[in-house]
Amino acid sequence: MAAAPKPEAGLQWLLNAITLPRHARLGIGPTIALAVLVLIILSAVFAPLIAPHDPLLMDATQRLKGPSSLHPLGTDSYGRDILSRVITGGRISLVIGVSVAVASIGIGLAIGLVAGFFRRADAIVMRIMDGLMAIPSIMIAIALVALNGPSLWSVMAAIAIPEVPRVVRLVRSVVLSAREEPYVEAAIALGSSMPKILFQHLMPNTLAPLIVQGTYVCASAILTEAILSFLGAGVASEIPTWGNIIAQGRSYFQIKPTLILWPGLMLSLCVLSVNLLGDAARDRLDPRLRKRGE
């Protein structure tokens, strides 16, 4: 992103947000959220080193055991170590959360820039987006996974596609108002090339709202992945994801609720911290929305 920031460019806001000047800007809530999220990310990345056991290792002699020094959170119905599974379970969720956010924002940005700037494309593109938004996202995802099989790629695509229209709408609305700004008119009058206007003058405006939207997409993707896994429409059930662990714990919930509560807690904490960071980013980056969200 070598684009020189315009006076109100998002890049400048981002820099302000990250450099943390005088008034220490990160509140207590977002700080805790950040710490929790960093812990979850680190434990997921280093899961093979941290996890006390192989998360896939079954042990028929250790079925549904309670907490012990060997298995701090107990074992599941196959005698697998719950702690190791819960630590490993974050990997898929985080990969999907981040990649869905990046993919849907990238695609949505491209479509939204075009729709916002070219009036003729706008009508057609936005009607298609309206139609896509009318299909409940979980149903598109279920249909896509049912058709393409439960691979990691198809789950990612299934979660990313329904998110695209929302990003397009956001980018389009920003571009629609920005293109009326004098500096854009000046650029057009001076004969700047179309890509230059789109990427150098208009795109920086979308950066701040997109960062905020990106965190919300990430949170919602993590939730959707867990729901898909839980419903049996996610990645293969052998892979320990939080949703899969919960789905497999269901039959034993009445005798051993922790089979669901531990992965559920990790999942909720993860989504909660991403959401809180999203709120913090919104308050920081988008003063117009501050009143609405606080």
Added chain:
Amino acid sequence: MTGYFIRRVLAIVPVMAIVVVCVFLLLRLTPGDPAAILAGDTATAEQLERIRQSLGLADSLPVQFARWLGLLAQGDFGTSLISGSPVTGMIAQRIWPTLNIAILTLILTIAIAVPLGVIAAWRHRTWADYAVMSFSVLGFSVPVFVIGYTFILVFSLELRWLPVQGYVAPTQDFGQFIVRAILPCLALATVFIALIARMTRTSMLEVLGEDFIRTARAKGIKESWVLFRHALRNAAVPILTIIGTGFALLIGGAVVTESVFNIPGIGRLTVDAILARDYPVIQAMTLLTSGIYVLINLLIDLSYAFIDPRIRY
């Protein structure tokens, strides 16, 4: 006004057309042979051929689409690959539990969320406000099945106040329906409450800053009357809008909730279809839920004129 109504009703035609085209293309554009995808790995050659013929895959896409559209228009959503019975009938059989749960959830949501949002705005920047907002962030973050299982654990297994799972039709025994439906409805409502409470608060905050509220208070009108009669009515349009757009959450949540609480509705039907790879059912459910979503948002749009007399089209 009538002109607006007609235009708004007609506006759903392109949206539904795109929904139908998307759903149609979903199967046809999937890489590989659609018949093989539908039939699964264990299909025999005859089964494949039968599916190919029933889909008319030999014809061009527009011909296939036209034929499929004709069937849809007659209410024919195809036949289940597992049971062989018409999907329309399967859905009709299972739709009532879902509708009953959805209606009760909607009532609970509005009854809880709107007062919460009003209080949060009224007591802006106090502990009450922060409590409502914290609940709202939590509601967005905790997945519905975690909420559902936590409710079962606390209220059914530990306290033993309510049955664990199951469903009784309200026409059969209304008391039993409520007793069994209350936990699923509350679990389903949580995210919806979070969303609507937040929107109510935002909308109320804007209205409470208006001059006519100060006037009303200066006249000495009771505060509750000011809040609910003067402010809430003026804040109603954004709240209604979010109830409509939030309905998609409810649809997704219903699939999960019915699975957690063992309710024999169309959400459960969808889950069974996922597990059995019964694509016609999934396709029909996608169309149905989209249709319901569009219809609800249409009704809400049309209701604005009645809610807010200032709105003239």
